[in-house]
Amino acid sequence: AQKVTQAQTEISVVEKEDVTLDCVYETRDTTYYLFWYKQPPSGELVFLIRRNSFDEQNEISGRYSWNFQKSTSSFNFTITASQVVDSAVYFCALTSSGNTGKLIFGQGTTLQVKP
């Protein structure tokens, strides 16, 4: 069975602090895809990043960075110098079906960035 665990239910930081959101996944498949989505209060899911199981390179995009480690089945997300606009619920998700819409979601981490 596949599973995604986001152990941090809520995180609260002060603006400009760095914050890391943890994601641990379980799958027996050798080919799989991992995603991070952001859900602002408006409700939609905004795609942030996709990583396939063959690509363990870490990625940086502006203030966002992702650390993918197959050895620990983790795909952690770091926001550097957080801003109030980063406040949202963040979901980590997994699929191995080759169908990138059939996702197994984690429970989500609510990030609150205070001014």
Next chain:
Amino acid sequence: EADIYQTPRYLVIGTGKKITLECSQTMGHDKMYWYQQDPGMELHLIHYSYGVNSTEKGDLSSESTVSRIRTEHFPLTLESARPSHTSQYLCASSEERTPNTEAFFGQGTRLTVV
């Protein structure tokens, strides 16, 4: 910006009513999905479609039904709404040809059954 639209955004309806949640996308995607999200919880797949006249049930059992008569349209219907159906419903779509893409989500419909 994703071109996938859901209506209505918010719906409050009485028990026993029939409701249809609309989802349309203009990206020509073959695959479409419905997810259910209870407040403060993760999303669960309840229906998906690989194309016209194709519908499948997802991982979470749901009393709702779906249809896919046109590529761009994937409505979800509840024949008799109950308070247990109160939730947020999110529609998504993705391309057929490659897994190296991502699903695009609509803004969701927040359904309250009283």
